[in-house]
Amino acid sequence: MDGMESKKDDSKVAQFGNLISPVAIAASLLFLFMATSSLDGRDLGNELNSAIFVTLSVLVPACIGRSSRLIPLENCALRIGSLALALLVVGATSNYLDPESFNHMFVTTFFFVGFVTALMNESGRTEESSIFISSILGMRLAAIYASGLTIAQNDSEVVVDWVRESLGSAFFSFWLASISLGFFAMVLIRGTVEKKGSGRFFRTLPTIRESPDAAAYSALIFASFMIPLVWLGQLDSLAEFSEGSHLGVGWATFTALVIFTHAFFRSEGWHVLASLLIV
Structure with missing residues (x-):
């Protein structure tokens, strides 16, 4: 009996340990939003309130989904089903009581994040879950960030195409930077304060203790997406944006692809190809 209780306690501790990654990712992405907005010289105000609300709307269901194994049901399908029903009830009730907020x-976000996170938690895919959380939260924050882009505040039909292009550039720059930052946070956490997942895609990825390479490459990819994001915020007008003299999201994506390819070559032991790629 003592052994069974000990296993249950260990399981609960492990489940609560799963909450570290969502909290760290949410905090990192919210800080990214605040930092980039401050660099742009924005008066955050309502944007910050919206960003905090969006962050909580993703973080709370993510933590609930990561705690699915604490539900006192033996069957994982029953745990996921009961959790999905609870998420749906909470979301629908909130919408009924205050549809404006x-x-x-x-x-949709509350239910979808909680449900998918629970599915991944039950299958031990913690890394995939972290990337999923980064993608959803990053997308929501990117929409808020892009909507407040200073140079895009122009209603003239003459420059409507440039307005749309600048908004798209801001959105995708922030979104991709968010995903890469979330991945970087996940790499730092897994194997240290959070157990490694059992998913086949990341099972062989070394932890930060085993090798710092994954963290280094993740940081480089994040930096490549931050360059166009910060640069875009420093532009003074649409005319300056239309000149195309800044590094855009296309450049960042290509750079990230080169970095990823170099990491792949090194992981496979193809050092000559990795050296040629740099050249």
Whole structure:
């Protein structure tokens, strides 16, 4: 009996340990939003309130999904089903009581994040879950960031195409930077304060203690996406943006692809190809 209780306690500790990654990722992405907005010289105000609300709308269901194994049911399908029902009820009730604050986007995000995170938690895919959380939260924050882009605040039909292009550039720059930052945070956490997942895609990825290479490459990819994001915020007008003299998201994506390819070559022991790629 003592052994069984000890296993249950260890399981609970492990489940609570799973909450570290979502909290760290959410905090990192919110800080990214605040930092980039401050560098742009924005008066955050309502944008910060919206960003915090969006962050919580992803973080809370993510933590709930990561705690699915604490539900006192033996069957994983029953645990996921009961959790999904609870998420749906909470989301629908919130929307009914205050539809302005808890709109349909909130309900969809709240349910979808919690449900998918629970599925991944039950299958031991913690790394995939972290990337999923980064992608969803990054996308929501990117929409808020892009909507407040200073140079895009122009209603003239003459420059409408440039406005759309600048908004798209801001959105994708922030979104990709968020995903890469979330991945970087995941690499730092896994194997240290959080157990490694059992998913086949990341099972062989070394932890930060085993090799710092994954963290180094992740940091480089994050930096490549930060360059166009910060640069875009420093532009003074759409005319300056239309000149195309800044490094855009296309350049960042290509750079990230080169870095990823170099990492792949090194991991496979193809050092000559890795050296040629740098040249």
